[in-house]
Amino acid sequence: GNSVTQMEGPVTLSEEAFLTINCTYTATGYPSLFWYVQYPGEGLQLLLKATKADDKGSNKGFEATYRKETTSFHLEKGSVQVSDSAVYFCALDSWGKFQFGAGTQVVVTP
Amino acid sequence: DTEVTQTPKHLVMGMTNKKSLKCEQHMGHRAMYWYKQKAKKPPELMFVYSYEKLSINESVPSRFSPECPNSSLLNLHLHALQPEDSALYLCASSQVVAGTTYEQYFGPGTRLTVT
Numbered sequence: 001g002n003s004v005t006q007m008e009g010p011v012t013l014s015e016e017a018f019l020t021i022n023c024t025y026t027a028t029g030y031p032s033l034f035w036y037v038q039y040p041g042e043g044l045q046l047l048l049k050a051t052k053a054d055d056k057g058s059n060k061g062f063e064a065t066y067r068k069e070t071t072s073f074h075l076e077k078g079s080v081q082v083s084d085s086a087v088y089f090c091a092l093d094s095w096g097k098f099q100f101g102a103g104t105q106v107v108v109t110p
Numbered sequence: 111d112t113e114v115t116q117t118p119k120h121l122v123m124g125m126t127n128k129k130s131l132k133c134e135q136h137m138g139h140r141a142m143y144w145y146k147q148k149a150k151k152p153p154e155l156m157f158v159y160s161y162e163k164l165s166i167n168e169s170v171p172s173r174f175s176p177e178c179p180n181s182s183l184l185n186l187h188l189h190a191l192q193p194e195d196s197a198l199y200l201c202a203s204s205q206v207v208a209g210t211t212y213e214q215y216f217g218p219g220t221r222l223t224v225t
Contacts, residue, residue, distance in 0.1 A: 034213060043114075043200055043216040044153065089152055096141060096204075096211035097166065100152035 002027040002094050006101035014109055015082055021075040021104045023064075023090035031092040033057075033066055033073040038087045038103075047075075047088070080108045113137075114217035116201050122223045125191060131220045133184040133201030141211055142184040144176060145200040147219070153200055159184060160206065191224045198222075 007022040025033065032051045036044040048057030053068035064075045073090060085108045090101040114135045123129050133142065141160050145153035158166035159178040173195075175187040184201055198221055202214040 032213070036216075043116075043218040044202075046213050046215065049213050093211065093213070096158065096160070096206075097155065098153075098214060103150070103152050105150075 002031070002092060002099045004090050004092055004099050004101035006088075006090050006104050008102070009087075009105035010107050011104060012107045012109065013080060016079045017108075019075070019077045019080045019084070019106065021088055021090075021106070023073045023075065023101060025071050025073065025090075025092050025099075027071075027092055027094055027099075029094070030068075031094045033064075034091045034093065034098075035062070035064055035073070035075050036089045036091060036100075038089065040086075044089065080106075082108050082110055084108050114201055114203055114215050116199075116217035116220050118220060119218070120221045120223075122225060123188065123191065124225055125193070127191075128187070128189045130188065131186040131199055131201075131222075133186075133203075133217055134182055135203040135215070135217075136182055137203060137215070138181075138205070139203035139215070140181060140206045141204045142178060143202040143204075143214065144184070144186050145202065146195075147198040147200055157186075188222075191222075193224050196222055196224045 003026045034049045035047040037047045048059045050057040050066035056065045087103045144156040147153045156170045157176040162178045177185040198219045200219045201217040204214045205212040
């Protein structure tokens with residue numbers, strides 16, 4: 001079956017540091033891939049997406065590239081802010097059914 | 111407008127109560143979803159409606175009863191819940207075009223506590 005594996009958190013880093021959250025997937029076919037962010041007490045917000053191999057999704061300084069050869073969709077941001085503190089979920093869409101990773105909590109300190 | 115609204119924001123209910131959660135979207139999306147999320151866990155899919163018809167039920171206990179009155183509304187009726195059902199209940203919707211489902215947009219959730 002389909003699955004998504006994310007690096008475990010929490011990830012703690014200082015403001016302006018570089019952030020990488022690893023995500024790998026197992027799926028049949030060519031699923032669409034997503035990153036969602038959840039701030040405390042809120043629902044999930046779509047951060048970025050990629051629908052085919054080599055697509056790069058980007059939004060609010062975050063980027064991720066759909067790598068079919070390594071079945072990966074790692075999230076990166078060059079300079080994080082305190083406001084980026086949240087839980088980040090990698091997800092894939094297979095025939096309308098989402099499979100979420102376990103989530104990675106990111107804590108950014110001033 | 112990419113907003114999905116949910117009411118109420120918080121709900122406390124006893125194990126013998128009957129209550130309903132409501133979800134609404136005006137994006138013209140024809141797929142709507144209910145998820146359950148426990149603390150520090152990813153959302154777990156409960157139900158999927160496609161074109162107002164129930165298409166996926168992930169073996170959810172019958173004390174949870176979904177309803178889709180029209181293409182903009184989704185309800186989740188609750189009856190005789192257990193304390194372990196306490197969680198954040200998230201609604202989501204997505205566009206469906208020519209059989210292809212697109213990204214899901216989530217509401218803010220209803221925080222349910224069963225006493």
